[in-house]
Amino acid sequence: MQLLDEDIVIEDPAEPRALPPQTAGRIEFRDVWFAYGKDSADEPDWVLKGVSFTVEPGEKLAIVGHTGAGKTTIINLLMRFYDVDRGQILLDDIPIDTPRLNDLRRRIALVLQDVFLFSQDVAYNIRLGSPEIDDAQIRTAAERIGAAPFIERLEQGYAQALGERGSTLSVGERQLVSFARALAFDPEILVLDEATSSVDSEIEAQIEAATDELLRGRTSLVIAHRLSTVQNSDRLIVLHHGEVHEEGTHEQLLEANGLYARLHELQFAAAVG
Numbered sequence: 001m002q003l004l005d006e007d008i009v010i011e012d013p014a015e016p017r018a019l020p021p022q023t024a025g026r027i028e029f030r031d032v033w034f035a036y037g038k039d040s041a042d043e044p045d046w047v048l049k050g051v052s053f054t055v056e057p058g059e060k061l062a063i064v065g066h067t068g069a070g071k072t073t074i075i076n077l078l079m080r081f082y083d084v085d086r087g088q089i090l091l092d093d094i095p096i097d098t099p100r101l102n103d104l105r106r107r108i109a110l111v112l113q114d115v116f117l118f119s120q121d122v123a124y125n126i127r128l129g130s131p132e133i134d135d136a137q138i139r140t141a142a143e144r145i146g147a148a149p150f151i152e153r154l155e156q157g158y159a160q161a162l163g164e165r166g167s168t169l170s171v172g173e174r175q176l177v178s179f180a181r182a183l184a185f186d187p188e189i190l191v192l193d194e195a196t197s198s199v200d201s202e203i204e205a206q207i208e209a210a211t212d213e214l215l216r217g218r219t220s221l222v223i224a225h226r227l228s229t230v231q232n233s234d235r236l237i238v239l240h241h242g243e244v245h246e247e248g249t250h251e252q253l254l255e256a257n258g259l260y261a262r263l264h265e266l267q268f269a270a271a272v273g
Contacts, residue, residue: 025219117166
């Protein structure tokens with residue numbers, strides 16, 4: 001009940017600015033600073049410190065770094081779950097705190113490691129009750145993402161109730177449903193936050209093959225601890241203690257022999273050890 005009694009902090013602006021019907025998907029973080037706890041009179045414990053980068057339309061940008069480096073905070077700010085303390089985030093050169101929240105968030109599909117599914121049927125969990133997504137679109141999304149085979153094996157197929165939080169499905173199957181959901185909504189921007197870190201290698205390979213098609217032509221931000229999942233990104237950003245420490249392609253960062261190269265070496269050693 002205490003959570004329900006909390007005041008809403010992030011609200012629509014008094015005079016919202018309309019986003020165009022179709023956004024190009026260019027994202028810019030401009031000198032962004034952010035801290036979660038700011039009640040003290042002391043200097044805040046900054047999670048992000050002067051973070052600046054741009055993601056061009058259709059580009060796949062991977063964000064990597066140690067736990068606590070600020071990777072998930074990037075997503076929280078882009079989705080406006082929180083507002084920045086200093087600096088600015090822009091979508092197609094429009095500050096994201098100027099349009100309505102629903103207008104901003106419907107441009108972005110967010111796929112998390114911990115997938116939330118409702119106890120209703122498969123079809124509902126893909127369309128999320130949206131009347132704009134019909135049965136044909138649901139089936140097409142499931143087929144393209146590789147979820148159709150296991151769905152069609154269920155006793156009632158797309159009408160099968162999934163139980164609380166999708167308890168009747170495996171971790172990998174729940175993740176496939178979440179990917180089908182993202183594809184069905186056809187977003188301009190796709191955000192994957194550790195989306196394959198809890199699935200087995202067979203399902204992971206299936207998801208990676210399907211996401212290649214899902215990512216094509218979309219602006220995408222991919223957060224991952226396992227560097228093997230982001231080596232083919234157009235560009236990588238390495239966060240360290242809330243700052244952009246390195247930036248470049250996988251090959252460029254290995255050649256630079258910096259933090260990314262050390263992270264890669266540690267993961268490779270752990271994988272073969």
